[in-house]
Amino acid sequence: MTTHRTLGVLAVAGVAALVLAGCVAKRDVAATGALAVTSTDSACEVSDSSATSGTLSFDVSNRGDQISEFYLLAEDGLRIVGEAENIAPGASRTLTVVAQPGEYFTLCKPGMVGEGVGKAGFSVAGDRVEATGDDAEQNQQAVDLYAAFVKDQVEQLLPAVETFVTAYESGDDDAAKTQFPNVRAYYERIEPIAESLGDLDPRIDFREVDAVADGLDWTGFHRIEKDLWVPAEDALNADGASAWQDWAPSTPQERAAFGDQLIADVQELYDYVHSADFQTALESQGAAGLSNGAIALLDEVATGKISGEEDWWSGSDLWDFAANVEGSKMAFSLVQPFAESKGDEGGALVEQIDSGYADLEAALAVHGSLADGFVDYNELTDADKRELTDLINALAEPLSQLTVTVLG
Secondary structure (H helix, E strand, C coil): CCCCCCCCCCCCCCCCCCECCCCCCHHHHHHHCEEEEEECCCCEEECCCEEECEEEEEEEEECCCCCEEEEEECCCCCCEEEEEEEECCCCEEEEEEEECCEEEEEEECHHHCCCCEEEEEEEEECCCCCCCCCHHHHHHHHHHHHHHHHHHHHHHHHHHHHHHHHHHHHCCHHHHHHHHHHHHHHHHHCHHHHHCCCCHHHHHHCCHHHHHHHCCCCCCHHHHHHHHCCCCCCCECCCCCECCCCCCCCCHHHHHHHHHHHHHHHHHHHHHHCCHHHHHHHHHHHHHHHHHHHHHHHHHHHHCHHHCCCCCCCCCHHHHHHHHHHHHHHHHHHHHHHHHCCCHHHHHHHHHHHHHHHHHHHHHHCCEECCCEECCHHHCCHHHHHHHHHHHHHHHHHHCCHHHHHHC
């Protein structure tokens, strides 16, 4: 949800259990032996499915017809440990990371769009290793991992929006309804990025009441949402006004215009996150930006999702809720090592935040998941909403101290 505020750029990626890529001496890399990766337009073949903890080197060769990327993903399949990008056909790139023991996934993304191909499990055994390198190195690696995460989410968002719009414009409302909350999850994990780009987020994600208040044309996800879940004649908007005041279901021509506009706006977001301006903006904020991103996404939950005002007609607020929490938690996990390095006070704060996320996730899981779907928001009882609100508040308090701790 977009409200009247300015958010810092969100930063998410990595996990606390992973040592940031590149924070090791180059001489240590050769000792591990390189893993060969072959990327084609339909496959991603890695020479081995396991390795010993420490510095891992992946030599990636693109034998396909499209520019490709290679990812090492954390166990949840979402968080990016390392990425080699912009590998032209016939070219090779080397990705070097330091990985702790655990389970991972490898994945290639020909064309730099969609979910990728050849996703396979990858195991790391052995002892934990410690990183070397100064704060500047680690800060840069954190920025780079976040940039990779954002690109990945937008690369999945764009084709998902195109498929969703095709269903909407063709009148296949059942298919569009099914896709709506899942498509939005990609956007909700990185929403503050669009919010930093002037009127882009309002075009993509403004609710009707926000557009009216700001005197803007109402477009984007929520304009389409109302077409898909046509309100009853006596229904009210979130602001208490008649749902039919100054609104009517879109004609086929209007649907085409709204759908094409959403694709164009997401394409603009795609172009931005693949630009030098995006990288420069991230680097200018560093670890403090990552911390503020964790706080900003939890604010998204507290100011809209928990009240049920975001997806007013579809009742799919819990999907947005969960995606915001995922993004917030990943932002926190990336700056967690910075906080822990501040001594006992930082360590205690990390433990408190960790516990807060665990409690909130457990309560949310009672109502479903992003993978399997959630209940309609209207099915939550007042007690359910109070519990979630209390847990958000309990997490928000220590999380609000994170930036000061990281900078201290």
